[in-house]
Every structure is written in structure tokens, then in C-alpha cells.
Amino acid sequence: MDPLQIGQSRPRGDAAAKVAGREPYAADAYPDNRLWARAVRPGVPSGRIVGLACDAALAVPGVVKVLRAGDVPGSNRQGIVHKDMPVLADDRVRCCADAVALVLAESPAAAAAGAAAVAVEIEPLPGVYDLDAALAEAAHLVHADRPGNLLARATIRKGDGADPLARCDVVVEGTFTTPVQAHAFLETESGVARLQPDGTLWMQVSTQSPFRDRFEIGHALSIPYDRIHIEAPCLGGGFGGKDGATVQCLLGLAALHADGRPVKMVWDREESFVAGYKRHACRLHYRLGARRDGTLQALHARIWYDTGAYAHLGAEVMELGMEHAAGPYRIPHALIEGWCVHTHNPTAGAMRAFGVCQVSFAFESMMDLLAQRLGMDPLALRTANALVRGDTNCAGIHLETSTGIKACLAQVARHPLWREREIWRRQAPPFKRRGVGLAAVFNAAGYGGGVRDAAIAKIEMDPTGHFIVHNAVSDMGQGNSSAFMQMAGHLLGQTADRLRIRQPDTRTAYPSGSSSAGRTTYTFGRALTFACETLKSRLLNRAGLMLFLQDDDDLVLEPDRVRHIPTDRSVTLAQLGAMMSAEERVCLGQFVAPTCKPVPDTATGFFIGFPHVIFSYSAHLARVEIDTLSGVVQVTNYLAVTDGGHVINPAMFHQQIQGGVAQGIGYALYEDFITHHGRVRTEDFTTYIIPGALDLPEIVSVACVEETEATGPFGMKGIGEVAMNGPLPAIANGVADAGMGRICRAPLTPERVLDNGVRAPATAQLQK
Amino acid sequence: MNDEKQQDAGVPEGPPEKSAVIAFTLNGTAVTVHATPDRRVIDLLREDLGLTGSKEGCGTGECGACTIMVDGRTRLACLMVAAQLEGRTVETVESLADSDTGRRVRDAFVTHGAVQCGYCTPGMAMAALAVVRESPEADRPAIREALSGNLCRCTGYVQIIDAVVHVASEER
Ligand code: FES
Ligand code: FES
Numbered sequence: 006m007d008p009l010q011i012g013q014s015r016p017r018g019d020a021a022a023k024v025a026g027r028e029p030y031a032a033d034a035y036p037d038n039r040l041w042a043r044a045v046r047p048g049v050p051s052g053r054i055v056g057l058a059c060d061a062a063l064a065v066p067g068v069v070k071v072l073r074a075g076d077v078p079g080s081n082r083q084g085i086v087h088k089d090m091p092v093l094a095d096d097r098v099r100c101c102a103d104a105v106a107l108v109l110a111e112s113p114a115a116a117a118a119g120a121a122a123v124a125v126e127i128e129p130l131p132g133v134y135d136l137d138a139a140l141a142e143a144a145h146l147v148h149a150d151r152p153g154n155l156l157a158r159a160t161i162r163k164g165d166g167a168d169p170l171a172r173c174d175v176v177v178e179g180t181f182t183t184p185v186q187a188h189a190f191l192e193t194e195s196g197v198a199r200l201q202p203d204g205t206l207w208m209q210v211s212t213q214s215p216f217r218d219r220f221e222i223g224h225a226l227s228i229p230y231d232r233i234h235i236e237a238p239c240l241g242g243g244f245g246g247k248d249g250a251t252v253q254c255l256l257g258l259a260a261l262h263a264d265g266r267p268v269k270m271v272w273d274r275e276e277s278f279v280a281g282y283k284r285h286a287c288r289l290h291y292r293l294g295a296r297r298d299g300t301l302q303a304l305h306a307r308i309w310y311d312t313g314a315y316a317h318l319g320a321e322v323m324e325l326g327m328e329h330a331a332g333p334y335r336i337p338h339a340l341i342e343g344w345c346v347h348t349h350n351p352t353a354g355a356m357r358a359f360g361v362c363q364v365s366f367a368f369e370s371m372m373d374l375l376a377q378r379l380g381m382d383p384l385a386l387r388t389a390n391a392l393v394r395g396d397t398n399c400a401g402i403h404l405e406t407s408t409g410i411k412a413c414l415a416q417v418a419r420h421p422l423w424r425e426r427e428i429w430r431r432q433a434p435p436f437k438r439r440g441v442g443l444a445a446v447f448n449a450a451g452y453g454g455g456v457r458d459a460a461i462a463k464i465e466m467d468p469t470g471h472f473i474v475h476n477a478v479s480d481m482g483q484g485n486s487s488a489f490m491q492m493a494g495h496l497l498g499q500t501a502d503r504l505r506i507r508q509p510d511t512r513t514a515y516p517s518g519s520s521s522a523g524r525t526t527y528t529f530g531r532a533l534t535f536a537c538e539t540l541k542s543r544l545l546n547r548a549g550l551m552l553f554l555q556d557d558d559d560l561v562l563e564p565d566r567v568r569h570i571p572t573d574r575s576v577t578l579a580q581l582g583a584m585m586s587a588e589e590r591v592c593l594g595q596f597v598a599p600t601c602k603p604v605p606d607t608a609t610g611f612f613i614g615f616p617h618v619i620f621s622y623s624a625h626l627a628r629v630e631i632d633t634l635s636g637v638v639q640v641t642n643y644l645a646v647t648d649g650g651h652v653i654n655p656a657m658f659h660q661q662i663q664g665g666v667a668q669g670i671g672y673a674l675y676e677d678f679i680t681h682h683g684r685v686r687t688e689d690f691t692t693y694i695i696p697g698a699l700d701l702p703e704i705v706s707v708a709c710v711e712e713t714e715a716t717g718p719f720g721m722k723g724i725g726e727v728a729m730n731g732p733l734p735a736i737a738n739g740v741a742d743a744g745m746g747r748i749c750r751a752p753l754t755p756e757r758v759l760d761n762g763v764r765a766p767a768t769a770q771l772q773k
Numbered sequence: 774m775n776d777e778k779q780q781d782a783g784v785p786e787g788p789p790e791k792s793a794v795i796a797f798t799l800n801g802t803a804v805t806v807h808a809t810p811d812r813r814v815i816d817l818l819r820e821d822l823g824l825t826g827s828k829e830g831c832g833t834g835e836c837g838a839c840t841i842m843v844d845g846r847t848r849l850a851c852l853m854v855a856a857q858l859e860g861r862t863v864e865t866v867e868s869l870a871d872s873d874t875g876r877r878v879r880d881a882f883v884t885h886g887a888v889q890c891g892y893c894t895p896g897m898a899m900a901a902l903a904v905v906r907e908s909p910e911a912d913r914p915a916i917r918e919a920l921s922g923n924l925c926r927c928t929g930y931v932q933i934i935d936a937v938v939h940v941a942s943e944e945r
Contacts, residue, residue: 016883016884016886017883017886017888019888019891020882020883020886020887020888020891021879021883022891023888023891023894023895024866024869024878024879024882024883024887024888024891024894024895024898025826025866025867025869025870025879025895026824026825026826026827026865026866026867026869026895027826028891029825030825030828030892032828032829033819033825035819035820035823035825188926189926190890190892190926191828191830191836191838191890191892191893191924191925191926192828192830192890192892193830239890239891240890241828241890241891241892242890242892242926242927243890244926273832274830274831274832274833481890482889482890482891482892482927483889484889656886657886659886659932660886660889660927660928660932663928663929663931663932664889664926664927664928664929666929667928667929667930668926689831689833689835690831690833690835690836690924691833691835695924695926697921697922697923697924698917698918698920698921698923698925698930698933698934699917699918699921701929701930701931703931704929704931
């Protein structure tokens, strides 16, 4: 066995245990003597609680307790930035997911029967269920202290803003809408908790943010942070939906009232659909102006995000979308306006590509509209306007880090799927039409301004000379723990069998932020490189002592030993491990991701999260075949070329890209989380369709590695988000290319395709 | 193998008089469990018998995460009740490594990068085992078809299909 190497395609460290069903997830914990907790969610989207009777529930055999708002010891408010979401609603309900009581019972069946027996009386109040209603004058307010139902209202103005549109040779205009998307991870929100004899609240939970969860729980339940102990085993998927408290505060509350018994909570699929956070639905209105030769001149984008009932990260999602609103292009003048709007719909929050896939649909559709209007090749138009290092992006950020979109587009241009598109298109069988669509997309990495994007990594050598990486950022499936093993093995010269990973534990690891924002492997990984280098030099130093060497020159760290090359004498790591104290065998490393200095004065209304300095880029191509009788769109081939800097592990890189593209194809064609007057209509996988194996093509992922990212560990940058942004616009552009008209409303369902392509062919919204 | 084992399934869902004695073969071992006849097999396996390899992704037969084999055919543990196991032969993912074919499925999933979060994986591996056992001649489209009842939210399926195509080619 060879020492691990960066750049090697190698199987993930967790794969074997996962296939065999041995990986322990939070949902797999069944502690002895457990109670089960179940939330009572009346399902009324807007109303006042006028009665809550628990006697019948308490009479159900097996029901132990029924908790209500009055039993919550703290603020009873959770939330990441704004604490506005009740753990148990006390007075008002603001969305169908609001919980009013929590049943503790001996079995899930008893908990369900108890929950059904809680008698809740709610006086319905007026509600606002879409953007227009919420923004109407004198609209009913979701929160009395948020006038106009606005959680946030922000602007980015670059150059002369929208004014130059009046002077452009050509202006194209379009209005787009995007649906709510559900994360639909296969492991629903789940965890176990117990109040320990010493008063500590212990919790093992499926979470992307174990350290920050302590703040949410502590605030809501009035528990000091140091009395909250969170363990985060591998997640059965996250995608942003487990960033922030889901079961945590409810579980904590249950544990406080369980007389020391462990409590388990698992949301069933229906509860996950109803109460889980969602991707924001958006409406986007774009005007894009250019010179006759295709040089982009000015953009006016107005974007409305339906953020649902509570804040979660709604404002930050909108702001990231705005920061990406002009695409990976050089545009001298831009006015980008954003409204983050409360409604009584389920709460929208973080989801992979965090506000960016909505704007990607708009700007990449606009680019094709412009190409069509100018009679230009869509790839040439994109390439001519693509950002390069040294340019200023639409948020006014001077790009000093790796900027690979041009190189990605060049690879697409060389690919047979692009070069041979005409022949392929002409070979469409009867009653089918074929088209090829492109998308150039990007996605920021990291938290952005105002939120310290930092990590503290810990590496330990145990007394037997084996190494433990103390991961502090959850592995929700993206494989960061395997990347960390590969980095540690590479730096310490160790083989895979000499390394172990310990998943996040707030008692043994250090706060390192959430697993999100394309920053997980980047930030923690960089911190880990420092920790490993410190440990390595310490081990060489101790070995030098044992070998009576004057200095550490010519000492090398090898699997299981430190060797002095000239003399071939060595000390085993077990010998070193036995000699060193526990404290000496542990090294920490810290890293704070770079920030933008100085911050341009382009943005107003932004609280945190602006601006970003590191972006991943991607050029996507979709070949689509449309059945002209049914309107069904099938993606037959998909290519994603991605600039993620240097690739740590190609196999895992392609996993991330393929998975992101799959979610993006779902978003483009099938996924539509539907509510009617604030009540959820899509509560299962029959009504909410995620792609199966027959719905997806062979997704081809190519890494574009012309530039490495100097600030990242081994030159990498995060690529978990960017792949999500391409499919919707690439497919919409492909459908238009096939002569089925431009569809501005996602998902591209057969009805919409037929409406657009057959009954009203080629009605692109063009002006001027 | 086949040594008679008594397993007390605990009967959390109802009074003891409702519980039945159910005997079946589980991963090569004869077992007898006490459970209410309508106990869902997914709960029997995970909660009562501690076999948490089978996952529950939906509970309504839509995702395949709970795929097991009963008498050699794939079945959804969330849609079966304990009484239906009487006299049957049940295989769960925990027995994947007990056969050559199962080991090949496991190894191919690992080396082809078929695993990300891993929550669909045990069910997917059982579905894959069934395909390569029953129809090793299956080609790539046929394998896609055969796995289409198992949802994966992470991978886009490409590397899962790669893994199963590889095992099928070995089994031929
Ligand atoms: S849990 Fe059985 S099919 Fe989803
Ligand atoms: S690997 Fe996560 S659902 Fe398949």
C-alpha cells in the first residue's frame, strides 16, 4: 500500500461501510429506554391559536407528556441570523409547518395517536400566499414588525446602473419564474437527545452545522452553550436542508422533559416535505443591453424571492443570488434589485447553489435571447463576454483569484457533443425534435463579507502511531472526510490504513463553521494542512531526539516510522506515540478564508455575506430531445466542464458534479413543490418527482484545470454548488434551440413545452 | 449456520397478547421473533433486530432504500408486515458480503464511486445483487431500468450503473 497522494482517484474512505450498511447515521440510533417525540402541526398557514387541549392526548396509552409553548424555558425562538421561528408556536401560526405542541411517547404509534388527539383551535387569519399578495398595498403582514412583508430589500449598482440601457444598440427583456425545490435527501431530519446527569444536553443529530446548532438550541431553550454537546455522524444527504435547526430544538425541549430518558425524533417523509426548509421560488425580470457586436453593456435585473414564513437564511440567499445576477460576464453597468418577501408559505432557506440557480436561469436564457437577436453563435457570445482574472464582476468585485470560465467554454467548444451538434440535430426521429443548449455559470465559495469563514483543524497521533483527523465540518455525503484523509495522508506520508476520521463532536473538535457554501473542504482542508505540517515537524523533531541527531535534516516521515536517510536508522511511530504525552500528540491548524478588501460601495441593504472573492466556474451543454406529441423533454447527453482549481480526488470531483447536475435536471424538468393557499400539495415521491435512473443521461464531467486556486489547500476550490446552476438554463436553451420556443417558467413540464412550442411557437419576449 | 436463535423483538407497538411468534430465515440463520403481525418489516429489522443497514427513505414504497430480498426476490421492507415473513428466507444488506456475487457488488460500488451519502446505497446494492444474480446478461440500459425503482439524490446514478455493469460482466 502506498501513502495517500493528492490528485489520486481513489475510493472514498466511507464507501465500504456504507455499502455494507454499517455506517451509523443519526437515524440509525435506537438508544435503550427511548421515548419518541412527535410535533403537532395543525397545518393552518395563518391563524391565532385560541385553544389547545391535551387531555385526550395524554389519555392515549403510551403517551408520556405533551409539551406546549409554555414549557419552553428560553426565548422559544430559533433562527440562524434572525431568531424569529418559534419552537412551539405560542400565539400565532404563520405557516402550515408551525408546531404547537410536542408529544413524548413510548412508541412512534403512540406518539402519532397522541399528536392526532391534541385538540387545537385556531382562528384563521388572512394570509398572503404569493409575491403579488404579499407586496400589495396594505397587505396582511406575516410579521407585524416587517413592513411591506419585506425581510430584506437590497440593491447592487455598478457603473451607471440601468441608465445606459437607453443607449444600447439592442436590449432583450424577459420575465422568469422558478419553482420551490425540496432537498429530498433520503435520510429525513432525525436525531436522538438526552439530558445527562450533569445537566448537559447531549444530541446526535443529522446536521450540517453542529457547532452553530448550539447557539440556536441555547437561545431557544436557555441552555448555556457549554452545556450542549452535539455529535454529527455522516448525514444521509443535506444539500443545505440540514443547515440550521430542524429537529434540534424540539429534541432538546423533549430531552429537558424526559427525566433523563433518551428521546428519538425522525420526521417521516411527509413531515420532511411539510416542515423542512425549501429552495426559494423566484420571479425575475431582466433587461440586458449590448452593442451590435455583442459586447454586453448594461443589465437591469429585478428579483423577488418568496422566503416563506420565517427568516432562516432568506436574506443571505437573495443576496448571493444578486451577487451572481449578471452571470460570469463583464458588464460595465448594472442595477440589480432584490426583494426578499415573506408569505405564509413553508420557510425557504439554504439549498445547494443558495439563490444562484434562480438567477442562472434568467441570465443564461437572456444570453441566448441576445445571441438569437444578434444572429450570433451563443458560445461565441459567451466567450467574448466571459470574465477573466483582473476583470470586475457585476457586483464590482475585482477578480484576483482563479477565473476559469473562458477555459471551460473553450473545452465545450472542442467537445464532440458541441462540434457535431448539427448532424445530431438533423437525425431526430419522427415526432421528435432535437436541440443543444449551453449555460455558463459560476458560484461563490465561502460565507462572504461579515461572516468569518474560519476553521480550526485538529490532527492527533494515537499512542500506537496511528492518526486521527478530527473532522469539524459534517460530511453530508460530499466526501469531505475522505478528502481530509487524503490531505493528511499526503502530508504525513501515511497509508490509508494508518488514518481514521472522527466525525464532528463539539466536545473534541473545534468550531469550524458549517458544511455549506462550497467552503467545507476548502476552509477546513487548508486549516488541516497547517495542523499536519506542525505535527509532522514535531514528529521529526522527537525522532531526531531519540536518534541523537543534531538537527532534523534528512529525516523523513514514512508509513509507520521516521527514518534518517543517510544512516537508514529509524524510530517507529508506535515508539514515538508511547513516548509523547497526549497533549503533544495533538496539533491544531487554523485558517481564515480571504475576504474582499476594500469592499466596493456597490451594494446597499446587505447585512452579511457580501461580497465574495472566490468563485468556481462551469460551462454546461445539454442535448435534449422533445417528443412533439407529448411535450416530454428527455436529456440525452450532458456535459459539465468545471473549473474547481486543482483536483484533490478526481473520482470524488466527478461524483459532486454529476450529483449537482442530476439535481439541476430534476429542477429543470420535474421538481415542483406545490402549495395551495399555504398548504402543501406535494408530500411524497409520487407527487414530488425527483429523477430516477431512467430520467437522467450519462452525465459527463470534465475538470478544467488550467488555473489552480492559490488560496486553497493544494490549489483547490469548492465545486459542490456550481453544478446545480447549469441544467435549467442549458435545457431551456436546448428546448428553444429545438424550435419549441423559449420557456421562461420552470420546471419545463410537458404541458408548458406543448403550450409554448406547438400552440404558440417561438414567442420569445423581445423588445426594441 | 442455521442454529436456532430466539430473538425477542420487544413489542413496543401493542399489548403482548397481540404479539405473534414468527419464524423465518434471516441472513442464513433461522430466527423466531415475537412481534405484532402488522409490525412493518422495516421496523422489525431496524428497531427490533438492530439491523439498521436497511434504510427508510419514504415509508410508502417509492424510494427503494428499504430493499431486501425475500425468497430471492427484491421486496420493500416498508410495505411488508412481520406476518408475511413466516417461513420465508430473508436477506438484508448485512449479508451482502456472505456470497461471492455480493462481495463483487460491494467492491464494485466502492471502486466505481457509486457511494456518496450512502443512504440509498444498501437498498441500491440489494437491487443490484438481484439484477446480477437473475440477469447477468443485462446491458447498461437494462440495468438502468432494473434500478429505476431505487432513488438516489446524490449521485446522478452514473457511477452506480458503472458499478453494476462491471459486476454483471464479471458474472457472465
Ligand atoms: S422506505 Fe421503503 S420504498 Fe422508501
Ligand atoms: S448516495 Fe445519497 S442518496 Fe444515494
